[in-house]
Amino acid sequence: MKLLLIAVLSTYMLTACVGRQAKWSMVGGTQVVENESIEVEWPEAWMKFTPAEADESAKKEGLILILTRDGIGLQAITLKRRALEQGLIYTTKKANSGMLPQELAEIVVDDLRANPNFIDFQVVGNSPTTLDGVPGYKLVVQFRNKAGLPKQAVYYGCLAKGSLYILIYEAPQRHYFPLDLPTFEAVKNSFKWKSQGGTSS
Amino acid sequence: MKLSRIVIPIVALALLLPTQVRASELVRAHPDLASKILVIQNVVLLPPSISMFEIGAGGTPEKMEDWGTAAQQHVLQAMEARAATFHLTQLDEQSLDKAARDNYDETRLLYEVVGGSISLHTFDSNRPWHFPEKAREFVYSLGSEIQQLAPQAGAFLLVKGFDQRASGGRKALLAGRMLIGAAVGVLAIPRSGANLTTVALVEAKTGTILWFYRTLYPYDLREATEASLFVEDLLKEFPTIGK
Amino acid sequence: MYLFFNASKRTLWLWMVLLFAAGCSSVNPMGSPEAGQLEDDEHRLWKTVIEEEKRLDRSGTLYDNPTITQYVNKIAQKLMTPSVRSSPLTVQVKIVKSPLLNAFAYPNGLIYVHTGILARIENEAQLAALLGHELTHATHRHTIQAFRGVQRSSTALATFQLLTLPFGVFGAAATALGSVGYVASVSGYSRGNEREADREGLALAVAAGYAPAEAPKLFEHLKRDIEFHKVEEPFFFGSHPRLAERVESYKELLEGLYAAKSGELGEERYRRTMLPLFVENARTDLAIGRFELAEESLSGVTHQQPDHSQALYLLGEVARQRNGEGDLERSEDRFRQAVAADAQYPDPHKAIGMLFLKRGDKQGARNELQQYLQLAPQAPDRAYVEQELRNLSQR
Numbered sequence: 001m002k003l004l005l006i007a008v009l010s011t012y013m014l015t016a017c018v019g020r021q022a023k024w025s026m027v028g029g030t031q032v033v034e035n036e037s038i039e040v041e042w043p044e045a046w047m048k049f050t051p052a053e054a055d056e057s058a059k060k061e062g063l064i065l066i067l068t069r070d071g072i073g074l075q076a077i078t079l080k081r082r083a084l085e086q087g088l089i090y091t092t093k094k095a096n097s098g099m100l101p102q103e104l105a106e107i108v109v110d111d112l113r114a115n116p117n118f119i120d121f122q123v124v125g126n127s128p129t130t131l132d133g134v135p136g137y138k139l140v141v142q143f144r145n146k147a148g149l150p151k152q153a154v155y156y157g158c159l160a161k162g163s164l165y166i167l168i169y170e171a172p173q174r175h176y177f178p179l180d181l182p183t184f185e186a187v188k189n190s191f192k193w194k195s196q197g198g199t200s201s
Numbered sequence: 202m203k204l205s206r207i208v209i210p211i212v213a214l215a216l217l218l219p220t221q222v223r224a225s226e227l228v229r230a231h232p233d234l235a236s237k238i239l240v241i242q243n244v245v246l247l248p249p250s251i252s253m254f255e256i257g258a259g260g261t262p263e264k265m266e267d268w269g270t271a272a273q274q275h276v277l278q279a280m281e282a283r284a285a286t287f288h289l290t291q292l293d294e295q296s297l298d299k300a301a302r303d304n305y306d307e308t309r310l311l312y313e314v315v316g317g318s319i320s321l322h323t324f325d326s327n328r329p330w331h332f333p334e335k336a337r338e339f340v341y342s343l344g345s346e347i348q349q350l351a352p353q354a355g356a357f358l359l360v361k362g363f364d365q366r367a368s369g370g371r372k373a374l375l376a377g378r379m380l381i382g383a384a385v386g387v388l389a390i391p392r393s394g395a396n397l398t399t400v401a402l403v404e405a406k407t408g409t410i411l412w413f414y415r416t417l418y419p420y421d422l423r424e425a426t427e428a429s430l431f432v433e434d435l436l437k438e439f440p441t442i443g444k
Numbered sequence: 445m446y447l448f449f450n451a452s453k454r455t456l457w458l459w460m461v462l463l464f465a466a467g468c469s470s471v472n473p474m475g476s477p478e479a480g481q482l483e484d485d486e487h488r489l490w491k492t493v494i495e496e497e498k499r500l501d502r503s504g505t506l507y508d509n510p511t512i513t514q515y516v517n518k519i520a521q522k523l524m525t526p527s528v529r530s531s532p533l534t535v536q537v538k539i540v541k542s543p544l545l546n547a548f549a550y551p552n553g554l555i556y557v558h559t560g561i562l563a564r565i566e567n568e569a570q571l572a573a574l575l576g577h578e579l580t581h582a583t584h585r586h587t588i589q590a591f592r593g594v595q596r597s598s599t600a601l602a603t604f605q606l607l608t609l610p611f612g613v614f615g616a617a618a619t620a621l622g623s624v625g626y627v628a629s630v631s632g633y634s635r636g637n638e639r640e641a642d643r644e645g646l647a648l649a650v651a652a653g654y655a656p657a658e659a660p661k662l663f664e665h666l667k668r669d670i671e672f673h674k675v676e677e678p679f680f681f682g683s684h685p686r687l688a689e690r691v692e693s694y695k696e697l698l699e700g701l702y703a704a705k706s707g708e709l710g711e712e713r714y715r716r717t718m719l720p721l722f723v724e725n726a727r728t729d730l731a732i733g734r735f736e737l738a739e740e741s742l743s744g745v746t747h748q749q750p751d752h753s754q755a756l757y758l759l760g761e762v763a764r765q766r767n768g769e770g771d772l773e774r775s776e777d778r779f780r781q782a783v784a785a786d787a788q789y790p791d792p793h794k795a796i797g798m799l800f801l802k803r804g805d806k807q808g809a810r811n812e813l814q815q816y817l818q819l820a821p822q823a824p825d826r827a828y829v830e831q832e833l834r835n836l837s838q839r
Contacts, residue, residue: 024329045334047322069334070341071318092733093765100798102828107765110731120504127827148502149310172311175344175408266492 019053027067032194033079036064038165041190043183045069046077061089062166067187075171075180077187082164090114095164101128104164105137108157118143131165132192134158142173152177156188167191228438229323229339229413237404237411238440241355244288244402249276249360250309251398251422256367268364268423275428276360283432287358288442292351301350308347312359315341316399320415343401343408354405356442362398364422396420400435412440473584475527482532486551486588493550496625500540500556507539507559507721515717519568520555520575522652528583535579539721543728543737545666545682548629549578551587556629561681562718563725563741564666568710569649569658573694576645584644586637587628632680635689642693646702655707660694663687673737715748723755730758735766753786760795775799790819794829806836 028044042048049066051058062082068075087094088111095104105126113121118141125140136158144150153170169184171177231237253268280289297305319341322332347357396419402412420431472478482490500506507513516537524535533553540546543560550556555578565571581587632638642659650656667687680686722745729738739762745755760778763771776799782792797812813829813836823829 026334047332069332071314071322071332073314074318074341091731096767098802100801100828100832102825102832103798105828110733114732123824126825128831144504147310147313148306149314150307172314174307174311174346175342 020050022050022052022055024049030190033064036079036081037194038079039190039192039194040187042067043069043187062086062164069180070176073172074176076169077184078166078168078170080166080168082166084159084162084164088164090116095159097159097162099159101135101137101158104157104159105139108137108155108164108166109139112139112141112155117146119146119148120144129156131156131158131160131167131188134160134193150174154181154184160193226324227414227416229319229336229415230440231339231409231411234411234440237409238442240443241404242288242443243290243354244356244358244442245351245354245405246277246280246287246289246291246358247305247309247350247360248292248294249273249280249362251276251360251362251364253423254363254365256365272362272364272422272428275422275425276362276431278425279428279432280358280360282429283436286436287439289358292357297350304346304349308343308350309359311343312361312401315343315410316359316361316401316413319410319413320397320399324415339410339413341410341413343403343410345406345408347403347408348405351405356405356411357403359401359403360398361400362422363396364398364419365395366419366421398431402440414438471585471589474531474533475525475529475583483588485592486585489588489591490552493552493554497550497554500625501538505540505542507541507724509539509720509724512718512721513537513539516557516562516571516575519571519652520579523572523576523579523648525648525651528579531583533582535582537575541724541728543725543732543734545670546629547574547578547681548625549582550625550628551582551585553579553582555579555582556625559721559725559728561666563722564669565662565714565718566665566711567658567714569654569656569708570662571714572649572652572654573646573656573659573662576648577641578645579648580641580644581628581633581637584637584640586633586641589637590633629680632686638686638689639693642690643697646694646697650702650705650707653708655709656694656698656702656705658709660691660698663690663694667691669737673734719745719748719752723752723758726755726758730762730765733765735762738762751785753782753789753792756782756785757789757792757795760792764795764799772799788819790816790823793819794823794825797829797832801832801836810836 025048027042027046027048030039030041032039034050046067046069049068049072051063051065062080064079064081066072066079067077082088084095084097088107091107091111091114093107093110095107099107109123109126112118115121121141121143123139123141125138127138129136129138136156139153139155139157141153141155142150143153150173151170152173153168155166155168157164157166159165167188169181171180249272251269251272253265253272255263255265255268277291280287281291284290292305294305319339321330323336323339325331326333326336343359348354350357396417398416398418398420400414401410403409404411414435416431416434418431418434420427422428422431472480516539520535520537528535535553535555537555537557539562540556540558542558543563544558545561545564546556546558547561548556555575557574557578561574562571565574633641646656646659649659666681667684670682670684670687722741726738726741726745729735729741739759742755742759742762745752746759749755756778760775760782763775763778776796779792779795779799782789783796793812794816797809797816800806800808800812810833813833817823817826817829817833820826
């Protein structure tokens with residue numbers, strides 16, 4: 001993931017001229033996520049990164065956007081979508097539409113365990129939840145990044161419209177994780193599935 | 202993702218970076234620096250961390266431990282020589298017990314990410330990844346846990362440097378990938394010459410970064426004279442400690 | 445996940461060419477009268493190694509089973525000659541929790557072996573051959589020869605810095621590898637040094653009383669495994685060409701030096717002691733979706749111990765998660781066998797409950813899920829099960 005972030009940031013300057021370019025923009029207030037029919041309330045004065053349309057790494061990850069206030073390494077709210085047939089990244093297991101939230105959480109955990117960027121990975125919380133009424137899971141995990149910095153993350157996920165949607169909050173364990181956790185929970189609680197035709201952000 | 206797909210854009214990106222940095226672009230300060238600095242009586246220096254790399258003939262960087270050790274020593278000596286100006290004492294790494302050692306390691310690792318984020322997002326306002334709100338309202342922290350490293354300290358001083366030089370003296374300024382890598386907490390090694398040194402004054406009680414200094418000047422810190430020059434340049438921007 | 449690894453395969457090839465071309469600038473083995481002191485560059489190398497070892501030890505990937513670790517070290521100790529004991533080497537084996545086929549030695553005598561390769565080994569004789577091979581890399585100072593062969597090891601370092609190995613925390617030990625570990629575990633040494641490790645390592649195993657014929661069997665087995673299961677692994681012992689070389693090398697030794705030599709296998713002792721590791725390693729294979737490998741390993745466990753409830757349960761999970769033809773019935777059958785083996789083991793009850801839930805058998809689901817919570821009141825997934833029970837009572 002982190003290498004992806006480097007990649008997306010680095011390709012910003014020389015991205016192909018056709019299609020949407022990668023960009024940073026300041027956000028705040030209620031917005032509809034472009035192309036996703038999801039409405040969400042973004043925290044004021046945070047910065048949103050949207051990858052270029054042609055960014056293959058971002059597509060592979062299913063990355064839609066990243067939000068941060070201080071810098072991605074200090075706090076990141078990430079929204080991803082992976083089509084069911086795409087499978088996950090680091091495990092060969094696949095989600096299917098008949099899966100119970102617990103089963104979905106299980107393969108997401110397996111995928112996270114297999115992520116080479118997570119050292120000393122542990123699940124500290126795993127419980128059912130909903131994302132605007134759609135049954136899903138909430139995972140709370142701890143790990144160290146490759147440099148050895150302890151980090152913590154919260155993953156909300158569910159199956160909707162033939163895809164696995166994941167909303168993630170990740171930050172260093174010290175100071176930063178508790179700092180913006182309430183902000184992230186507010187974003188999650190504001191999450192709404194919209195029908196097609198909502199106004200774009 | 203192919204390596205070249207990352208490297209080529211970074212090289213091009215870096216060539217667009219300014220080669221001369223104005224004085225006003227060296228420093229960022231907390232909004233309450235002026236009042237907070239008055240109550241600081243002593244500053245504890247964490248051992249400087251300088252990583253030095255040589256770019257080999259094939260263009261790949263090799264970490265030179267001996268160079269880094271020499272650079273750290275020279276910077277330490279240069280700062281000790283000006284200890285009175287900095288109100289400086291040194292943290293004795295060897296005396297740390299296990300818990301303190303873990304705290305120390307985490308502090309340093311967090312600083313790499315914080316320092317990288319500051320460098321990337323609060324300087325160079327013409328860059329797409331510039332965060333105007335953060336530049337305007339400069340608030341970053343290393344967490345209040347830092348106080349436990351030296352309970353009597355009023356503030357801590359952290360020095361972190363990356364230095365690369367090509368063998369045969371060939372150099373190009375290429376800080377882009379390093380900045381980005383540092384900002385996301387990954388050790389990213391650029392493939393050509395680059396320098397980035399940061400210094401942070403941290404309020405001990407809260408971990409708040411009160412003052413942050415960034416220079417891209419290619420001091421050769423393996424040389425004692427260059428380390429002294431670095432410290433003198435730093436002192437020109439350093440806030441006055443205490444009353 | 446293979447993006448950076450694919451980039452580094454080209455560099456790996458270059459590295460191997462350089463190593464091969466570097467030739468065998470030999471140094472005298474540790475413990476020999478001609479060995480002398482460590483040279484300056486060797487001293488620096490050992491210092492680097494200490495840092496790499498610390499990183500590996502902190503990586504959270506060491507396998508925590510003192511009985512098994514002690515057992516493997518006992519076998520390593522049997523291989524040590526008096527001259528090696530009196531050398532600067534400190535021979536110690538550490539086990540890494542990773543399903544990947546890997547074993548490597550640092551120049552100071554520290555050997556790391558992955559659970560993945562230990563799970564494929566069939567007896568002590570095969571383990572002795574593997575440890576003997578690795579120990580010889582240390583005693584015969586192959587690492588410093590390799591580093592001298594490539595100026596400043598910049599290629600290895602660059603490759604390491606960019607290497608993104610698969611299977612996350614299971615490959616995370618590799619993430620913690622430095623340039624020395626990379627050479628030792630991924631690229632390997634020159635052909636000449638590898639054959640020397642085969643020859644001298646086998647001599648150690650034979651001197652310790654082990655049957656030499658087991659050496660080529662181990663590598664044939666590993667080779668067959670990666671062919672059959674079509675696994676792509678980054679390490680030396682997961683590389684088809686390198687394994688093929690080992691088989692050939694050991695067969696030549698058998699035909700020559702050890703034509704009529706027999707020895708101990710230690711099969712029963714090995715399988716009995718390592719049983720928990722087989723199960724644990726199968727669990728990690730299951731986590732990354734290597735269903736066939738997990739199933740093969742667990743079937744071996746249940747063949748040895750038919751009432752091993754955890755293995756039976758995991759076999760059920762293999763079938764359930766693989767979800768192939770006939771797997772649903774297979775999974776239920778295995779879960780029921782697990783319950784029959786140990787009715788107090790909670791997990792199969794939950795698994796059966798979930799199957800009932802999906803089938804629409806509300807009463808059956810309720811009974812099994814309640815049983816699960818009674819047996820595991822502190823279960824980490826309690827919240828899910830309670831949610832399902834609430835849903836059942838509302839329907």
